[in-house]
Amino acid sequence: HWNISQIAYFSGSAALSDRNRYKGFFRNIPSNALDPPAFVSLMKHFGWKRMFSITQDEVLFTGAMSNILTEFNKVNYTLGSTTFKISADPVEVFNKIFLKSDDYRIFYLNCYSVPARKIICEASKRGYTYPKYAWIFPDWYIDQWWTADVDGGSVNCTDTELETFLERSLTLRRYLSPDSNAVITDAGITPQQFQDEYEYLAKQGGYDLTDAGARLYDDVWILAVALNRTMAMVKSGNINGTGCENASGSLVPLEQFQYSNKKMGCLIQYNIQKTNFSGVSGNIQFDSTGTCIQYTLRLKQYRRSNGSLTKIQRAHFSTLDGYVFNFETGVSDQIMYPDGTPPDGTPMQVTVSLAIPLVAIMYILAACGIIFAGTCLVFNILFRKRRVVKLSSPNLNYLIILGAVSMYISVYIYILPVTDSSGIGASCVLREWLLVVGYALCFGSVLAKMWRIYYIFQNPTAKKMVIKDWQMIVVALCITAVGVALLLFGTAIPQLRGHVMLQTNEEKPTGIAQLGIKEEYFTWICYSSSTPPFYWRILIFSYLVILQIIGIMLAFQTRKVTFPGLNDSIFVAAIIYTSSLVLVILIADAFILSNYLNAFGAIFTVGIMILTTVFLALTFVPKMYLLCKDPEGKSMTSNVNMPVESRDIVDQNTTTAIQENITLGSNQNTMGASQENIVLDSNQVQIIKELSLENSLLKAKLMACSESGVHFPDSKDLKSRISAHDAI
Helix, strand or coil, rough: CCCCCCEECCCHHHHCCCCCCCCCCCCCCCCCHHHHHHHHHHHHCCCCEEEEEEEEHHHHHHHHHHHHHHHHHHHHCCEEEEEEEEEEEEHHHHHHHHHCCCCCCCEEEEEHHHHHHHHHHHHHHHHCCCCCEEEEEECCCCCCCCCCHHHHHCCCCCCHHHHHHHCEEEECCCCCCCCCCCCCCCCCHHHHHHHHHHHHHHHHHHHCCCCCCHHHHHHHHHHHHHHHHHHHHHHHHHHHCCCCCCCCCCCCHHHHHHCCHHHHHHHHHHHHCCCEEEECCCEEEECCCCCCCCCCCCCCEEEECCEEEEEEEEEEEEHHCCCCEECCCCHHHHHHHCCCCCCCCCCCCCCCCCCHHHHHHHHHHHHHHHHHHHHHHHHHCCCCCCHHHHCCHHHHHHHHHHHHHHHHHHHHCCCCCCCCHHHHHHHHHHHHHHHHHHHHHHHHHHHHHHHHHHHHHHHHCCCCCCHHHHHHHHHHHHHHHHHHHHHHHHCCCCCCCCCCEEEEEECCEEECCCHCCCEEEEEEECCCCCHHHHHHHHHHHHHHHHHHHHHHHHHCCCCCCCCCHHHCCCHHHHHHHHHHHHHHHHHHHHHCCCCCCCHHHHHHHHHCCCEEHHHHHHHHHHHHHHHCCCCCCCCCCCCCCCCCHHCCCCCHHHHHHHHCCCCCCCCCCCCCCCCCCCCECHHHHHHHHHHHHHHHHHHHHHHHHHHHHHCCCCCCHHHHHHHHHHHC
16 A cells, blocks of 8 residues: 555464455565465375364455365365354353264464464363374464463463373464575575574573564565565666556666655665575565465474473475475474374274174084085985885975075075175175076076976866876976076166175164274175165065965965875975965065174074075975985875775776876865866876785785685774775
């Protein structure tokens, strides 16, 4: 306003860089606009992404906080803050901090030293100290600022307590400083010589030392150099290239300068702008905004040395290389923080897997299941020609065993303790394939057996039919093929493929880690209810449900068939009913408990193993029992659910009739039909051939005993067996 240039030694506000408002303003101190990038570099080096600023409610500090917030937003860092008046009670201030900064561990005290001392006293009492917390302070506080002798304030902490609190805290210096205290400056002295002389004179005069002493000395030199150059221009009359040629006023000696002389004011401002010399505070040069150029910022740390707390330089940032964090020689993270770098308070995201004891138990149970399946396989191979095993279609039993092994293996995949997304993604696909294919093989084979039983006892037509093993195998494989087609459909189309998602583990969402940091527990899941794979999964389960419904209908229709040697109807029905119940539980578990990792894994895998074991146990254990009780299968034709009076006698033509797919008629049967079409597979044909031959021998033996008058001791049992064979 007065057409006069100004030079400041302690004004760091970034707002003063506005040349439109402050045309003649210069400052021998870097702008606090340099701080935000340095803060980002500091945070990045130590792995911090959250900081809390305790800011005094004055433009100098609120403006700095605003600049830091802008820079943090560029890199997605979080800056919490609270402001306070100079008259505020530090306890109330800290209560506000505590309410807002529960998750913060890095604090920046953005205020003058007097309130800072009160705040750190309260923080010390509350335990906000290293290694749980880190504090950053302005570097321009005077030496020993925390002591009562310096600020004259009263706090309920001793100087020793405050020194203990401050140790390992940081300061960020953005002020000029010489590269070396031994280099001779343009003033003819070294920075160290100036400092020694300054301290001596201040002590002699009884003055307090100030950190700005060197800058004030250089400010006088700036004015002297600029005015000297202006005098030379006035004397020569050459002002070309200064930009002041067309300014109003004339060139006059300095002692005749008037505020209204725009030309002289412009020349003085121009020569200050062109200042460039080596001063005791560093190299003096101004940028286009009138701010002293500073290429290096320095990071210092409070440490005890020789019994006192001092600041030691630890690292520096250069504006020339993008504020890269550079340690000083011999300094490292371990040197700065021997007990570990303080955390920034960001909750630790921990990806959890299933509990190891649960995994171990399930793996052992699945292994036992596979051993049981192997036992059933050996039994089926060794005794496949025995009457008991023949009637259960041993070729179809192989498919049941194969499907059971596949389902047992799927247990290992479902509770595979992996925590990376790629491993989970692969297991999502593999476990679905193993489970669906295995289940389809098992249930498809059971369904084929039940279909055969249904045709034997419920087919209303008189059409003759012989169901061979290969036909039932084809039925089972067709059922499996539909499941495979659905799996291929979902696997081949990217939109339907399982998406791996990281979700909160509902069993234990949070916890407390070392240094009191909150832990947030997450778990990988394969699908989301809002994505297309969810509907594909619904389709898979719907297919399995349809199979169950068909099986239940067939089981209900043949519920009164009880002849074990011929059709396994009781056990097949039990398999269908049990699998239906377990399948409902598995579907509910898959859609409701997917975020409850251990609960989902335990229920789902136990359900799979129960289902698989039921398939094997009800298919093979009764056969094992019958084989032990009656190795020759002589008693397996008892308990036929037909009244004796309706049973036709199988004569010597039975073998021929069976080979021709004969239909046995009866006057009455227990299924309510007037005529029954018995549909037999090849194994059953062979069994009945053997029964017919045995029956003929028994009748001959009984007749021979009767004609010779010899008493046959087991004649009653013999007649019972003949009657049973006749029924078959």
